[in-house]
Amino acid sequence: MTATRPPKRGGAPAPPHHDVSDLGLAEVGQARIEWADARMPVLRSIRERFARERPLDGVRIAVCLHVTTETANLVRALSAGGADVALCASNPLSTQDDVAAALVDRSGIAVHAIQGEDMATYYDHIERVVDTKPHVTMDDGADVISVLHSRRTELLSEIVGGTEETTSGVLRLRALEAEGKLGFPVVAVGEAQTKRFFDDRYGTGQSTLDGILRATNTLLAGRVVVVFGYGWCGRGIALRARGAGSQVVVCEVDPLRALEAKLDGFEVMPALAAAAKGDVFVTATGGRDVVRREHFELMRDGALLCNAGHFDVEISLADLRAVAPERREVREHVEQFVTPDGRRLHLLAQGRVVNLAAAEGHPAAVMDVAFANQALVAEYLVRHADELRPQVLEVPRALDHEIARLTLASLSVEIDALTDDQRSYLTSWEIGT
Template sequence: MNDYPPISEQLSDLESAQREGRRKMDWAAQHMPIMAAIREEFEADQPLAGERIAMAMHVEAKTAILVEVLADGGAEVAVTGCNPLSTHDDVSAALDTHENITSYAKRGVDDQGYYDAIHATIDLEPTITVDDGMDLVAAIHEDYPELIDGIVGGAEETTTGVHRLRAMDDDGALEYPVFAVNDTPMKRLFDNIHGTGESSLASIAMTTNLSWASKNVVVAGFGYCGKGVARKAAGQNANVIVTEVEPRRALEAHMEGYDVMPMADAAEVGDVFITTTGNRDVIVEEHFEVMQDGVLLANAGHFDIEIDLEALNDLAADRYEARDGVDAYELADGRRLNVIAEGRLVNLAAPVSLGHPVEVMDQSFGVQAACVRELVDNGEDYDAGVHDVPDELDRKIAEIKLAADGVEFDDLTDVQREYMGSWDHGT
C-alpha cells in the first residue's frame, strides 16, 4: 500500500481551504447545465454503485464537478493531479470532504510526490480509470498489471494522452479498453478550439499584463488547439505565424490567411511563441540563439518538454523571476527570453490561470461522464484498445446543451432519412 496522504492531511488551514474550494465549485456548477442534468440522472439511478474510479486530472473547480457527479452516482473515487502546477489546493480539499471521494492532488509537488499521488489513487484498485495525459494508465500497466483484469475500461481527456494510448495500442501493450474522449466532436470542436484558444491567451495576458495587438504570435502546430490559439490571437489583432510539420495542416493555415514558415525563420521575427503540439523539442537551442530580446515563450500543448528549457538554461548567463509566473533567461549578449509557467501548461499552471471556460468544460466532462456510464453498462462490448466515443453519446451531450440554452434545431424527415440511407436514388 502507498502511504501518500490525502490533501486533508497536508494543509494547515484546512477548513478555510474547504470553504473557498466549495465556493469555487458552486460558481462553476451554476454554469454547467450538462453536468447538472447528468448529476440528477446519476443521483436517481445510481448507475456507478460498486464501481471504484481512479482519476488523474487537472484538479480545479470544473473538474471537481465531474469528480463529484461520479461519486454522487455511487462510485468510490480517488483523484490526483495530472500536472504538478495545475491543482487548486482549496478545490482538492473541498472534494476530500465528500464521503465517496479521496483527493491526493496538491499543487507544487516534486516528481516523486506527483507519482506517489498517482500510485495512491491506484491503491483503490480501480474498476475504471479517467485520465488526462495517460500517466495513470501507464502506471497501472507498468507497476500494477495484476489489477488489469478487474478494470472495465477507461476514458482519456486530452490529445497527448490519446497519442500515447494509440502508440501503446499499436504495440499491443494496452490491455483494457479506453475511450478517446479527446477525439469526439463535442471535445475537439469546443474544448480544444475555444477552450485552449481563450484560456491560453487570457492566462498569458494576465500573467504578463501585455497586449496582443500588433505582436507577431508564433503558434507551433495547427491541430485543433493550434487553430483555436491562432484564431483567438488574430481576433485580438495579433499577426499570426504558424509552424507545422504536416503539409495539409500547413496548407490549411496558409489558406486561412496565416503566415506559415519553419520555426527557424519564425524564431527571428516572433514576439510570442505558443506551442500546441504535444510533442517534444519544438523550440530548441538554434531557435533561442536568434530570438529577439523580450520574447515570451509559453506551452499550450501538454507536458513541459515542448520548449527545451535545459538548453535555454545552458545558454543563459543569468536566470531570474521577472514577474510572478515569468522566468527571464538572460543570455550573454543581454537578450532576455521570458518563459511563462515554467514551460508547463500555460492555461493551468500560470499563477492566475483558471483553465478553460466553465461552459466549455461542461461539454467535455459531460462526455467523460457518459463514457464512464457506458463502460459500466456495456463494458463487455469493448475489447482492449482505444475506442471512439459512440456517436449517440456525443449527440446526447450536444442536445442537453442546446436545450439548456433554449436553442431549437431541425430534424430529418422520414423521406430525407430514407434518401440519405439509400444508394439507388439517382438524379
C-alpha cells in the same frame, strides 16, 4: 484480457487518506465549485440522472485530471452515480488547493493533490489513487495508465475500461496498443467531436491567452504571435490571438494543416524564420523539442515562451538553460533567461501548460461539454464491460450527439429534424438524378 463487469456493491477498500494543502480552504473552494456548477448545466443534468439511477454503484474510479472547480463537478457527478472516486492531479502546477480541500471536506472524496508538488510527490499521489484498485480509470495524459502498465500490472485484470482526455495521452495509448500491451479498453474522449470542437478550439484558444495575460500583463495588439501546431488547439489560439490584434504566424510539419492555416489567413513559415520574427511563442503540438537551441539563438530580446500542450517537453528547457545560463524569476510564473549577449527570453509557467499553471484553465461552460463526455463514457464502459476488447476506442457517435443535443438545449437552441422522406433519400441508392 477479457473485461468483466465490476460488482454492484461491496468489496471496495477503505479510501486512502487524503493529501491536500489545507482543509481550512474548503469553504472558499466550495463556493467556487458551486459557481462553476451554475455554468455547467449539461453535467448537472447528468448528475441528477445519475443520482436517480445509480449506474456506477460500487464502481471504483481512479481519476487523474487537473484539480479545478470543473473537475470537482465531474467528480461530484460520478459520486452521485454511486462511484467510489479517488482523485489526483494530472499536472503539478494545475491544482487549485481550495477545490481539493472542498472535495475532501464537503464531498468526502479521497483527493491527493497539492499545487506545486514536486515530481516525487506527484507520482506518489498517482500511486495512492492506483492503490484503490480501480475498475475504471480517467486520465489526462495517460499517467495512471502508464503506472498501471509498468509498475502495477497485477491490477490490470480488475479494470473494465478507461478514458483519456488529451491528444498527448492518446498518443501514448496508441503506442501501447501497437505493441499489443494495452491491458483494457480505453475511450479516447479527447477525440470526441464535441470535445475537440468546443474544448480544444474555444477553450484552449481563450484560456491560453488568459494565462499569457495574467502572467505577463503584456499588450498583444501589434505583437507577432507564433503558434506551433495547427491542430484544434492551435487553431483556437491563432483565432483568439488575431482577435486580440496580433499578427499571427503558424509553424507546421503537416502540409494539409499548413495549407489550412494559410487559407485561414495566417502567415505560414518554418520555425527558424519565425524565431527571428516573433514576440510571443506558443507551442501546441503534443511533440517534444519543438522550440530548441537554434530557435533560442535567433529570438529577439524580450521574447515570451509558453506551452499549451499537456507535457512540459515542447520547449527544450535544457537547450534554453544552455543558451541563456543566467536566470531569475521576474514575476509570478515568469522566469527570465539572459543570454551572454544580453537578450532576455521569458519562460512562462516553467514550460508547463500555461492556461492551467498561470490561469484557471477553460471556462466552466467549456468543461461542461468535455466532462459530460467523461461521465457518460464511464457509464458506457460499465454497461458494456463484457463486450469491449483492449483497444483505443472512439466515443460512441450516439453519446457525442446526445452531448451536443443537451448543450444546445442548455443554450435554448432548437434545430430541425429530418422528415421520413429526407431520411429515406439519404439512406437509399435507388434514387438518382
